[in-house]
Amino acid sequence: MKIIKHLISALFFVLGIQFGNSQNISVDEGYSPQTLVEDILINSSCANVFNVSVSGGNFATGEKSFGYFDATGTTFPFQNGIILSTGKINNAPGPNSYLSDDGGSMGWDGDSDLNTALGLSNTFNATILEFDFIPLGNKISFDYIFSSEQYLTSPSSNQCNFTDGFAFLLKRNGATTYENLAVVPGTSTPVKVNTVRGPGTICPPANANYFDAFNDANHPTNYNGQTKVLTAQADVIPGETYHIKLVIADEGNYRFDSAIFLGGGSFNFTIDIGDDRLISSGNPLCQNETLLVDATQVGATAYQWFQDSIAIPGATNATYTITSVGDYVVEINYGPSCQTTGTIKIEYADVLTIDENTFSLCDSDTNQDGKTAFNLDNIKNSLFTNLPTNYVISFFETQTSTTILPVNYTNTTAYNQTIYARVMNIQGCYTDYPVFLKVNTFDAIVTDKELSLCENDILILDAGSGFNSYTWDTNPPQFTQQILIASAGTYKVILTNVNNCSKTKTFTVEASSTALIEDIICNDFQENNTATIQISSASLGDYEFSLDGSNYQDSNIFTNLAPGEYTVYVQDKKGCDIAFETFYILDYPKYFTPNGDGYNDTWFIKNLDKSNLENSPINIFDRYGKFIKQIFGESEGWNGTFNGNQSPSNDYWFEIKLTNGQSIKGHFSLKR
Template sequence: MSCFRVLGLIFTLCFFCNKIKAQNIVVDPTKTPVELVKNVLINSSCIDTETVNATGNPTATGQSYAAFSSAGSTFPFANGVVLTTSPSKNAEGPFNQATSVGVKIESWAGDVDLNKAINTTSSTQATVLEFDFTALTNSLSFNYIFASNEYQSYYPCLYSDGFAFLIKESGSTEEYKNLAVLPNSTTAVSATTVHPKIESVIVSGSVKDGCDASNENYFNGYNTATSPINYAGQTVVMNAHTAVVPGKKYHLKLVIADDDTRKYNSAVFIEGGSFVTNINFGENKTVANNSALCFGENYLLDTKLDPAIYTFKWFKKDSSNNYVQIAGATGSSYSVTATGTYKVEANLSSTTCINIGEITIEYMPEIASSDTTFLQCDDNSDGITIFDLTKATNIVKNNVSQISLQGFYESLANAQSKTNPIANPQHYTNKTPNQIVFARIENSINCYKTAQITLQISNHVIPNQAPIATCDEDVLQDGLYQFDLNLQVTPQIMSGLPSGLVIEYYLTASDAVQTVNKLPNIFKNNIPYLQTIYARAVNGSDCYDIVPIELVVNTFDPANFEDEKVFLCKGDQETLEVASGFKSYLWSNGSTSNSILVTAGGDYSVTVTNGDDCQKTKKFNVISSEPAVITGAQVKDFSGIDNSILVEYTGNGDYEFSLNNSDFQNSALFSSVVPGVYRAVARDKNGCGLSNSFLIYVLDYPRFFTPNGDNYNDLWAIKNIDQMPDYTISIFDRYGKLIKQMNQNSAGWNGFFNGQQVPAGDYWFTLLFIDGKSTRGHFSLKR
């Protein structure tokens, strides 16, 4: 094989592989409008078409309506009809952004009907495919995809080409109805109504604002250089559908047009063979659709076709998911009474046209309800009282949480029609004895059932109750105290009654009937000394009986029961006592009389009980005391005004102190003590006597003396120092010369040294006791 042949083979294979990798749709613009409608779009013996017309590109650049096939590409439709705002061959992929600005043909006009349908006045370059057809069933539908080069930049925020599928009765002057709308709306499908979020962009130096997403769930995505069609983006597969009248002729106009810019062309792809007219029974009646049927309901499937020209077969799927013909069901309608998937085949006489309708129907389970009798208590025996009907809610719906109560009614007719519900069922006053009211209960899809509630008056009787007494144990004896109703009252009421009753308490009989303002278990009366409350005995939701209960609060506040302090001197005894005449006494030491004799300090108490069995406790704090024993004193002397005495003592008591047995103070420390001789004593404040007397000397030296012979202050001496241990006093002049030395036998210094008067001035001294204690100071000699 030659080298050129090998290279050629390789090139061919590469080209072939590349074609397989990037397959695109193939557009055939040679089909006539009749071929497009009868052979591509419809292709069914069940649809009669006539008067087929098409208009589009007026130039020789290429027809704008055509047939297409997927040619093995990923495009969702295998084949179909494409209508474009440019030559139809331009729809073949892949997407080429460089040429996406599109084809502008100034002579190509828009469409008036489209303008009106999408509320514009400026459509251009319109392509139209229209025809008449006669409906043989009650609905039609077809699938389509809208694609556009306007799915670029910020364009979907402002611009969109328009298209519409317009239908009306043929030959009529009525307005067209647009079928190319978003599901369950009248919003036309376009690039401005179906797109993701668009970000702002800068174009030629100016900001072009973006916009939020709009119905993004219907946007299939942006296309690329590998896409099978030559458009920047496209919607998901959409469905156009409408109800029609069998046997009536309609005109259908499929139209697409560019906007007034004539840029960025668009196309609508309609799936081949998807134009069908079927028998439409509406949406499936299922739990998932929230439209299942109610238990026992008959549901009529009506084809609305003339049985004179159609024959009918009805089917239902079996457990193997196969359709089985329903015997005897040959009419134009069929009444469904059970869950299942149903199908009808309607054969137009003398034709091969068979129209089919299918629907799945589910039934909700039967709502379980229970009639009941509601017993209420009557506070005046007239057979008329107040009922809380809501207490019967769980009973009538058998405690099924998925079932909801939808009101109480005075008549069955009102309950069934859901009109005139009882306005305040929590406080309903019956009109007659043994009256019957009706409850309406519903499931999640509003299926309903009614239940009867018979309103009766309880004939049970609780015996009259003895008063319930307690004692006011607060410090303030005001006749207000708390009751534990479950502990103090309920056992008395329940005595002799059937087990299982629940006792509730209320302030008034009216509250008890209406079960409002229920009292807490721990209840403090708000009327002093005596208050009546009401006990309601309940059996499930029924009232058993209501009985008054007297609550009595007894007070007990004897005189002289304040806490008391008693002082007990060492070796003595004291009597602790309270008044006589109480029912009982109990002392903390076990005694049961009104007094006890104590010989030791400590805490004592007595609890007395009166005739109402109320108690009061008095506390005694017995404090032991004894005379003090003074053991010494700490004396600070030779300090002038800072002289002090700190008395040292022992003893268990509360003491006061004196240095002269006359003036007493609480502190054992005496300050600013003048020199002298003192006898310290301590006195027990609690009357247990005086301590021993303790002798104390406070010394100090004179700060000057005047030895001038006038017999006043002629000697320098320390007063009372002769009462102290042996000592030596040495006096020096200012030069440190020893002038005089004295001991306990010296009378003092007269201002002489060696028989001569010393000069006036300051002199210094040292005082040294034999026990080692010493002091020093200075004084002045004045002449």
């Protein structure tokens, strides 16, 4: 950083004619301490200043660490004033081209009062300006800028806490302790490099809104950075004697000089005539309210009040009654050439404009009792069009109540209730405003529905009549009481009544189809003949089964079936078409009577062809296993003879050879 500054110094020397000295401040060491205070810092005929002293570095060259500066024609915020430095003030003028680093090895001590004020023990190179004064007003103030070489743009991490210190120490005559006026506004934190610093370096920013800038080479002073213009101020007692000590010093060692610039003519004695009454601070005057302001000062010879910089005719007393908005100033004269002032800014609370004071909600629970939860924060934000941001609104059930209602408030009076919004600020300018809560209901009973949709069908969904609007969640949305659908799914419709309250009705539509009979498995030739109806997995539905088309069962198995022809009916419970199919139960005769009467004269098995068994051979045996006869399904059967002779009455056995290699065996009786 400093190598660059030396190079830039050479560059500015070469280009000095182009830039000119007017770009940088100049300093003058020839002013006496009394002149610096009376004519430069205070510059007022009202000044009552004495015991002025200045101390600083005893440089062998005779140069000083304090003096006058002139910034006329530069960008520096002050035109002139006093400079107090921890080095030679001749190094203070810009450009910012080299390191001001004076005061080493010369026995230049620090200051014990500064150490006490800042909690330090290791200050060096202290420059001190101190004097006594007697204030005319009850408040003093002056403006200053703190500049330092320690505002580094590229510091190392161990440099972040290095900081020179300064203090503006004030005490009343007879007091034993000082008050430090050089603090971050609104705090008790002393202003230093590490308490007022901007962002952009590895060092953390602190109170950055009071930091001005890190300086490049083209700056009116030879310091790396500075604060913005800050104001030191204190309350004082008019006529009392005070001592003020302005001191700056290096901390830790003599390195990296710093300076305090005190604005010329900025040391003012003013009168505190009261706090500003502002909307932003919550203490404006109420509508039609007046304010009596008293500026009475001992020794004053004349008063003149001003409103917005215009003298108020006839307002020449020590007191004045304010009746309207404005910036008020009172000039207090103590003779022909001594004058102090007091200021106060007045605003009036606005007449609040109600934007909305009736709030309606729908009853959100199932009992529809006219009570529901209101978010009072939402109501607060909608109530007025011109409520100042720092005013507080609280809600109460009655105008006399002191119990603030919770943010989520459920009305206690069904359907309609009035609560009160209380607008609170310091002055209490506003009365309670009624807020009307209205709860609407949705009394119609809404039930969800489950429906089925048959294959290739179109279904009408009907949300019911009597509602103001319908909003279906279809894509795109539909807004009619009925809609047509061609696919299964979940369909929702928002029903809105005349009170603008809504409920949602859900239709759950399941796909269904006519049953596809895949197979009928018959277990026949048994004591308990059964049939099992198998439905294809591609069938969508909940089915029931019947053998007569009237009486249905959930089971797909029929039992105890007599031999014969059957038709099975499969019905979808959700109303799709009925599927049907014929099947046969086979069985063999348990006996036959070959007596020539034309009835039951032969033994054969019916309907074998219905099960594709007509070509299966049936072998008949006597009880001893002797082969008697072979017949087929399409033959006339066995007539009870063997080799032309009648076989005796007895039990006979048969076996049907199936095409799959299995066989069915049984026995029957021949009766004569």
